[in-house]
Amino acid sequence: MGVRAAAAAALAVSVLVSAGCGSESLAAKEVTVDLSKLDTGNYPTKPQDPTTSDPATRARILEAVRLGNILPLASEIDPALSHNGSGTNVFTGPNSFDGYLNTDHFADDTPGFITGFATSGRPAEDVFVGYTLTNAVLIFDSDNSATSAANALARTGMVLEVPNTTSNPVQSSQHPTAQMIWAPAEQRLASWYPTGKFVIFTMVNQIENLVVENDLHVAPEPAPISVADKAIDVITDRLKNFQPTPLDKLAGLPLDPDRMLRLTLPRPAGDQTAAAFTGTLDQHGTLHIVGDTTVYKPLFEKTGMDLAGYGAGILVRTKDEASAQTFLDVTSTSRFKHRIEPPTGLPTAKCVKYHGPDDRAAPFTCYVTYGRYVATVWSQQQQDVYQRISAQYAILANNK
Known part of the structure; x- marks a missing residue:
């Protein structure tokens, strides 16, 4: 990964879709779907209570989901950061930090670590416009574990992409216990702030200030400590409403x-579709996952969206059937999404093939409504996305 990509990176995995322009109406026709005619592959077709073969990991994921439901969006720290950065939000290991932090010693640096949730934002879909703010909160088993981890993680530090450059410790007068390091050649500031059983991690990527002259990286701007200070203040205040389990x-x-x-x-086992975790986020928590929050926040409020289930796709609950159709119409429309035929037997599904600038986006996506629910699934293969949306529809239809 090059320096510009590293400086712009928010997190590691691309998630959910961004609403786009367009006005095509997708109102469901009055049709009867014969479930026996659907090709659902090996996917289940009836509701089933979730189980887990790894209760310890699932418990950590559930705790991270609880945390995500109360953490502030990047736009609540700086209103200009309306576009969520792509990323791994729920994490139980170092996967959220790969590529821009040294993670080889994460386990050694973080004894007592339980789980965490990360979120990021930038001013535009283009990662090279403005700056990206990434925030994560890590939960530990004790105050001492959190403090020790903040110090250790800061010592381990960043991955530096520019040859023969270094990162330097800097200090906040507002938060003197925060461990901060600044990589001027890459215009990146990282901060670890312990508070109780939490460590608040903040990274500011000022990529628009990154100037290259004759292959030398010139950093004219000072460390953006005030941005990290604001993030720490807002997150600390929000954590007052969260009690670790x-x-x-x-x-x-x-x-x-x-x-x-x-x-x-x-x-399915090993599947990394959708947001790469299994759990349920509320309306606020789901805003961490979507693209443009200025589109999705009013859409959520208008349609009464209150919950989103994440599995092999995303299932959203709205207030009624008409709201579900409105939700689908908005989220499925983009100039980068080109309509393809729906799967056999499910004419109410909308399926698209992606042609756009995001090389991490899945090529095939299908959407369908059932009552107040809206389902979205992705896949690298057209037949698989057809089977997924057909199975998801069957599950909803078989919910008696």
Whole structure:
């Protein structure tokens, strides 16, 4: 990965779709779907209560989801950062930081680490416009573990892409206990701030200030400490509303408290589709996953969207059938999405093939509504996306 890509990177994995322009109406026709005619492959076709073969990891994921539901969006720290950066939001290891932080010693640096949630934002879809703000909160088993981890992670530091350059420690007068390092040649500031059982991680990527002259990287701007300070203040205030689950209670967190996952197409083993985790986010939590929050926030409010289940795709719940269709119309329309035929037997599905600038976007996506629900699935293969959307529709139809 080159320096510009590293400086612009928010997180590691591309997630969810961005709403785009267009006005095509996708109102469902009055048709009867014969479930027996659907090709669902090996995917399940009936609701099933979720189970797990790894209760410890699932408990950590559920705790991260709880955290995501209260953490601020980047746009709540700087309103200009309306476009969420792509990334791995729920994490139980160093995967969210690969590529721009040294993670080889993550386990050694973070004894007592339980789970975390990350979010990022930038001013535009183009990653080279403005700056990207990435925030993550890591939960630890004790205050001492959090403080020790913040110090250790700062010592391990960044991955530097520019040869023969270094990162330097800097200090915030507003948060003197924050461990901050600044890589001027890459215009990146990283900060680790311990507070109670939490470590607040912040990275500011000022890529628009990155100037290249005769292959030398010139950094005219000072470290953006004030941006990190603002992020720390807002996140710290939001964490007042979050009580970590005691370690001996983690295993008791319900797998499907809102009965949404039983209706969501389950993720096959090893599958990295959608947001790469299994769980349910509320309206606010889901805003971390979407593209342009200035589009999705009013859409969520207008349609009464209150929950999103993440499995082998995303299942969204709105307030009624008309709202579900409105939600589908907006989220499925983009100049980069070209309509293809729906799967056999499911004419109400909308399927598209992606032709656009995001090389991490899945080529095939299908959408369908059923009552108040909207389902979206992705795949690298057209037949697989057809089977996924058909199976997801069958699950909803078989919910008796």
